[in-house]
Amino acid sequence: MPFLFSVPTMVRSMLALVNYSAARRRGLPELPDASGTISNVSDDRLVEALSERGLTAPHQSTVSSPEEAAAAATQIGFPVVLKIISKEISHKTEAGGVVLDLRDANAVQEAAIVLQNKIGEDKIDSFLVQEMVNGLEMLVGVREDPDFGPIVVVGLGGVFVELMKDVSLRLAPVNKADAIEMLSELRGAKALGGFRGQAPRDIEALAQSIVSLSDFFVEHRTWLSEIEVNPVIVLEEGKGIRAVDVRPVRRD
Structure with missing residues (x-):
């Protein structure tokens, strides 16, 4: 017999059973x-493949240095978000690898240098400069x-x-x-x-x-x-x- 600790948990569990029963009836x-x-799941193709299906990515550019990040941000338009790309780090936010609301080229370049120093240049494969979307x-x-x-x-x-x-x-x-x-x-x-x-x-x-x-x-x-x-x-x-x-x- 299941033991549930709260009324909300009980209600959600009952709803799940109702949904499951309905799914069984539908097949x-x-x-x-x-x-x-x-090829569609490769690093080079995945974002484009999803965009073609309506999962549209913000305007963005992948670069290899702080100087290139500043130039890419200028082309995209401010404000931008700067993110690390790393095979070793999948959850970038938790690792401190995301900087939001950068509003000029100098801020982007400085943020990239800070990320290199904090996380380690050897752990950063590249940078992603991305249009900031709210x-x-x-x-x-x-x-x-x-x-x-x-x-x-x-x-x-x-x-x-x-x-x-x-x-x-x-x-x-x-x-x-x-x-x-x-x-x-x-x-x-x-x-x-x-x-x-x-x-x-x-x-x-x-x-x-x-x-x-x-x-x-x-x-x-x-x-x-x-x-x-x-x-x-x-x-x-x-x-x-x-x-x-x-x-x-x-x-x-």
Whole structure:
């Protein structure tokens, strides 16, 4: 017999059982063939491949030095975000490898030098200079579960994903109706509709991004064990989303 520690936990558990029962009645989703090519999950191609499916990246440039970072930022336009790219460090924010709201070329160059000194030049493969985008931060991911197969996860993004633990799960692949239902299950769903004077977010674009990432993973599951976009910045209604940080986990 299960033992639940609180009424909210009980309600969420009962809702999960109801959703599972409904899914069983509809029939579990069939996985299409893994027809994607390995080139689509390479470092050089992944962001472009996702952008083609509506997971649009901000304007960005990969560079190898502080001087090149300053030049790239000038071309992109300010403000920008500076991030390290490192094979040794997958969670850049926790490592202190992200600097926000840089407003001129000197600030970008100085920030890159500080990152080199703090993290170590030998650990930094390159820098990513990225247009700074403001909006609601969400997480969208898909991972391979050894028992259930590909599972789609959606939740509040950025630093809040670990703090709030507010996520919704489905077996992949999902359709648009599934994606909207997942969003409605989140405790933070009100933020998408406009909260405390904020404009409503582009729920349609976010739902489509969930479907697109689910389809991409299923097609490329031969090469990927997990893929996560965190954050997905959800812009105002009608303005789409931006896939700010993509973290793939490739199979050996």
